[in-house]
Amino acid sequence: MRFSKKINCDSCILKCDIYTTLNKDKPGQQLFNPLHAHFKKHDVICKQGTEVTHALFLVKGSAKLYIEGLNHKNITLYILKPPAYIGLLCFFDKPEYSYSVAALEESEVCFIELSLVKKLYVENHDLLLSLNNAFGKSVAAIMKKIISLNQKQARGRFAENLIYLSEMHGSAKFHLGMTRKEVGEMIAISEENAVRLFTEFSKENIISLKGQEIEILDAALLKKINEVG
Amino acid sequence: MRFSKKINCDSCILKCDIYTTLNKDKPGQQLFNPLHAHFKKHDVICKQGTEVTHALFLVKGSAKLYIEGLNHKNITLYILKPPAYIGLLCFFDKPEYSYSVAALEESEVCFIELSLVKKLYVENHDLLLSLNNAFGKSVAAIMKKIISLNQKQARGRFAENLIYLSEMHGSAKFHLGMTRKEVGEMIAISEENAVRLFTEFSKENIISLKGQEIEILDAALLKKINEVG
DNA sequence: CGCGAGCTTGACGTTGTTCAACTAGAGTGG
C-alpha cells in the first residue's frame, strides 16, 4: 500500500458524495485533504477487529468484503466496485471493523477523516440519506447471502455466484481474477469442491472454462440451478 | 394484534430516545401520537417484503428477528428485548423490510411515524448517533452469526445458543418459551437434530431438561463446546 | 375419550469435508 497525499479531489475521476456535499456549500475550495492510497492485488484495505479511523471510499479497482472466521477460514460477502463506501457498515460509531476488505486487483482508495464525515452527515440531510440508503442495500444483500449460504446446496450457490460474477463484470465472458479457493470462500465451500463444480459445469456445457477465463454458455440452465437450490 | 391509541408517552414505563429527544426540546408537550400496539405470542410484528411505514420500538415482551428463506424455512438471527428498535436495520430509506419479526410472548410495541423519526434524526445529533450505534451493534451480531452458522457444527452452535438464551434470561435456569423447531431455526438445524442435541446434552449432564424448563449444569463445558465448534 | 401439536427415536441416504497424491505452469538460480 502506498499513499499519494497530494491528489486534488477536483481532478478525481469520481466525485464522491462527500466531495459533492462540501463543494455544494462552498464551491471552489479544497476543504479537506483526503489521503489517496494505492493498493496492490491481495493487499488488505481494512482489517477486521481494528479501529475505524477513516471513511474509506473505493475509487478504482475492486475489492472483496469478507469476514474472518474460525481456523483461518473466511467468508466473502460481496465484491465492491467503485463507487463504493468500504467502511460503510462500521462507519456509524462502531469502534472497530466487523469485517475485512482486500483488493482483488490494483485499486485506489480515498481515506477521509471520520470526524469530518460525522460532522458532515449531521449537518447535511442529503448526504445522510444517501449514506443510509447505501447502508440499507448492504444489509439486504447480507440477509440474502445468509439464506443462500444456509439453505441452498453447493450447486445452487455456485450457480448463483457465477451469475453474480457475470453481472459484476457486465458480460457472459469474463476473467475470474481469483483463485478456486477464493471462489470457495464466496459460497462457503472447500477449494476442492469449487474445483469439482467448475469441471462439472464445464462438462455439462453450462460454462466454458480455460483457467481463469470463464464464459457462461447456458444462462437459462444456470438460473434454474440457482433457483432450485 | 390490537391497537390502543390513547396511550400517553409520559406514563410509558420506558422512555425511548425519540420521546426523550422531543421532550428535551419542548418539555411537557405531547408532540406525537404514537400507536401503541399489543401482540400475542407468535403474532408477526413486521413482515419481510412489506413496506416500512413506521419506526417500531419494542416496549415490553420479547420477539425474534428472522429471515424467511426457501421452502418456508426460516433463520432466526437474534432475539429482541426492550428497549429495542425493531425496524432498525431497514429504517434508513430502505423501502421494504428485509426480515420479519414475531412476538415470542405477549408484547407491546410502539409505532412511530417514519417521517417524524427522519425529521428528528436529521435535526438531532444525539438521536442520530444513538440510532447508528445500535445499528452498528446489530451488524456486528449478524457477522458473528454468519460465521457461527457456516463454520461451526451443530453441537457448537447449539452450545452457543444455550449460552445466548441463558444470558438473555439472566439466569442459568430458564423457561425456553419456544418449540424445538424454533430452537432449530436459531441455529439452522432441523427440528429432529434440535431434539437429539437436547437429549444428548441432557444425558451428558451438561443441562437438565424438563420439557421447556432448562437449567445449565456445566457452564464451563458448554463454553468449551461452543469454542471448539 | 379422542384428537392434534409438540416431542422423541431409529434408520438411511446425501452432501460436502478432509486427506493424499498427482499434474501443469511460472519463476528462479546455477
Place this chain on the structure above:
DNA sequence: CCACTCTAGTTGAACAACGTCAAGCTCGCG
C-alpha cells in the same frame, strides 16, 4: 538451458455430519 521449487489446479477415496422419512409417544384440551 535445465533442474528446482512453488503455487494453483485437479482427482479419487474414505469418512463424518446432517437432513429426511417414518413411526411412535405424551400431554393438554375440547
